Amino acid sequence: MPLATRFALGKELIALAKDHEFLLFNVDTKAVGLEEFGTLFPGREYNLGIAEQCMMAAAAGAASCGNKVYVVSYSVFASMRACEQVRSFICYPNLDVTIISSHAGLQVGSDGATHMATEDVSIMRSFPNLTIVQPSDETCARAIARASVDFHGPLYIKVHKAPVPDINPSEGYVFKLGKANAMCSYGDDIAIFATGVMVGKGLEAAKRLREKGINPCLYDFHTLKPLDEATILEAAARCRCVLTLEDHTILGGLGGAVAEILGEKCPVRMKRIGIRDVFGESGEPEDLYKKYAMSMDDILLAAEQLVGIK
């Protein structure tokens, strides 16, 4: 079983910390594989107690003194409880703070709606200066960790509670911030843009569509801001229809962001798979995806409908 993206990111950061100077602030959550950090690197980790707002503003203060600071929290708290601290004290002064934000989407499962961040990208995407990334598997998460240590400015890394299948090659994988990865290029019938845990599902969907005679291309949008507009426009113009996949609300997430670009620059038929303006709930993630019209069947149906009417 692969490591969950949150653990992969944490393990990689521990490996990187030997050669890269950075501080780590946490709020009594170490659920991203950073449990040993304070022991391995004494004096570089500070636990601020269960106080997310204080941690974000403190991280900004520490960064203002010339440090790179990583903070760890759950996505619902990082994006909502500490929303203003992220906006006004990290993004506005453009400080070198990396926010590790765990437990994205319905994939959280049994914890229920209060602990499922289903709108963090919509919120965070509206803040100038902030870069937002989300890995699609363990390999991608490790690549994001490596990219983050050399990154300057506010960075939001969205990671996941449960493991997802490996979909990227562990050898020769190329990750470039802001550049979507082409995952398969079967043809020009439909362009599928996916992010996070939905990239794996998109890959499976692409294979099944091909068996049905529909030849899609699929891209992993690991960088949600700045969005890879060139790839979006090129693929949309070539395929003339677009399907987006995300474990997040379709209001303002990847689907919304893609629609903004296509609406202005390349209007084509599109559908958005994601959470449709409702809150999540406790349950098995796969059951929830079915209930919220985000299952494999829903993805295949949406793709077939798009190809049929384009």
Place this chain on the structure above:
Amino acid sequence: MVSYNESDVARLKEIARSIREDIVDMIYHAAMGHPGGALSSVEIITALYFHVMKIDPDNPHWQDRDRFVLSKGHACPALYAALAERGYFPKDDLKSLRKTGSHLQGHPDMNKTLGVDMTTGSLGNGFASALGMALAGKAAKKNYTVYALLGDGELQEGIVWETAMSAANHRLNNFVGIVDYNGLQITGWVNSVNRIEPLAKKWESFGWLAFEIDGNDMTQVLSSFQRAKKMAGPVMIIAHTTKGKGVSFMENVAEWHGKAPNKEQLEQALSDIRGGDQ
């Protein structure tokens, strides 16, 4: 060590007087701003920038400098006047406060204004940022001190107490807070809007060393910083002040929390400040 003598006190009182003149003048030109809480904080800011803090206006980003965070960011005219007087930027700039294209924003911006250590304005958050600066100083084994000035009404924000708890837990002896206890907030007396008393006991119960002074008395302000330096902090100086200090018609009047004087009121204010015994 921040020792001082009578001539220091006299010199600092003169600077405080000049800063008060600048405050009312710049708010008059901006036609908006917060004179009350800026005027109450003048002795504290003057003492810090002209006597206490280890800073270098020629090297504003010096890594080992002491830091000042104006957590009650709306009092920024006092900070801007002090920075200009200290030589961070020309005094003429003060008249551009809040105007389009000015580097002097309505609330402090660390990237726009030279000498501002932290962007602040949304209450409570500056104090938490100052905590991060103090932690960073500890992590880097630097011996700078972080000073944070809070409003009394600001203490009603929850993040202040998250920060208080954490600073004590990390035994930060490089962290000094000052409460500008002028007693008034926008809608009235702080202790009737949402009582903050017993204040010294609150800080002490959170693990801070706290003591009270007259925050508009320059000698007491100087001695409080001297005392704070010797204490194994974090230290909170509860500075009793007068809102609108130095301007007869602004003193203890809540309305002057966020209102600009007109021409006539400006003249009266300047005359009060120039004639006052400060």
